[in-house]
Amino acid sequence: MPDTLPSCRSCGSEGLKPFLSLGKTPLADALVKPEAVDEPEERFPLDVAFCPDCALVQILEEVPAQKLFVDNYLYFSSFSDHLLRHAREHALGLIASRGLGRDSLVVELASNDGYLLRNFVEAGVPVLGIDPAPDQARVANENGIPTLQEFFGTGLAERLVAEGKRADVIIANNVMAHVPALNDFVAGMARLIADDGLITVENPYVRDLVRHREFDTIYHEHFCYYSCTSVDNLVRRHGLYLNHVEYFPDLHGGTLRWHIAPREDVSDTVKAYLAAEAEEGLTSFEYYADFGTAVEQITSSLLDLLRSLRAEGRTIAAYGAAAKGATLVNSVGIGRDLVEFVVDRNVHKQGLHMPGTHQPILDPSALLERKPDYVLLLAWNFADEIRQQQAAYEQAGGRFIVPVPQPRVL
């Protein structure tokens, strides 16, 4: 832990209470080029803390966003069918419920390769994507989804408003965790949204992170881990209201969608979540205090399992060069002696190596070609989708291992 603690990213409190340290890890999306595997990699401390004043869970380190999302970002949303379906349902639902049409404007923050906005474009609804990641923004533009390759904040919001733009809908999926200057980001949304507009924000739920011990979803890109309480506190500071909550238990280990607007219209869902969080204890430090012990248990039981399989002469690969996969192999210490290679169908990741542990990343067809006895499912959040695709591997006798909430062979 650092000697002096930063202040809370949301409320500015000086009283952050650290509860977990995952050591020093390389950046989770900084995949290594083959020619660079012998070069030293940068590592950064990964310590997590709770804010007793606004209930926000956050990491202490602040790696520059340029390094995270411009220099080292190969995540393309379009590689999961489940996510594409989820995005399409979201878009079609908004078009219907908000009556969106040719005169509307939908702005998506962290629009990636345009996987979501393309549904609005197909329906003739004008869109604007905003994403700092260069390759993803280029692909989106090439596919006819107008995208600004920029970070979002009050500066950009003011510029867009000065151009006469106000958004009827702002969508911010898996991005509010990714911004270090949180208040500037939310103030930007408050500036850009039309007076009668709607902001939807999705993010994994910190309750599920703790309940299901999803410690591998903690990495430097994720500055914050949200509950309804911390979101409510955050948006109210900017004249916005958390009005409605939806839950998607199967998305990214348990995701919430928060409906936020300049007009107050708080539904029973919000009241129920806030009450449940207070009752379950998410609003107090004790809820998180023994998470480190749970992580230690998973680490040692996963290492025992992998080592004993290797001692019996079994071969092991892994599926998913996901950011959470990089965190898992590095924080647990799973080197090439235990897991030989990783497969991933994101073509931008193939041919590179995992950060820190340096397993090569191959096309998923390598599972049938090389026939490893076991495959550690690093992208466990897509277990069903991946197992369906890999039915032939399992039929041939291959077995999957999931790491959380408890390492087990499927």
Ligand code: JHZ
């Ligand atoms: P995946 C991502 O985290 C990125 P990551 C981000 N940081 C975030 O916040 C969270 O999601 C919520 C591959 N794959 O999505 C694709 C297959 O190969 O779990 C990905 O490389 N075959 C914004 O990186 C990886 O696995 C498949 O069939 O931890 C999954 O990465 C499927 C479905 C995926 O997220």
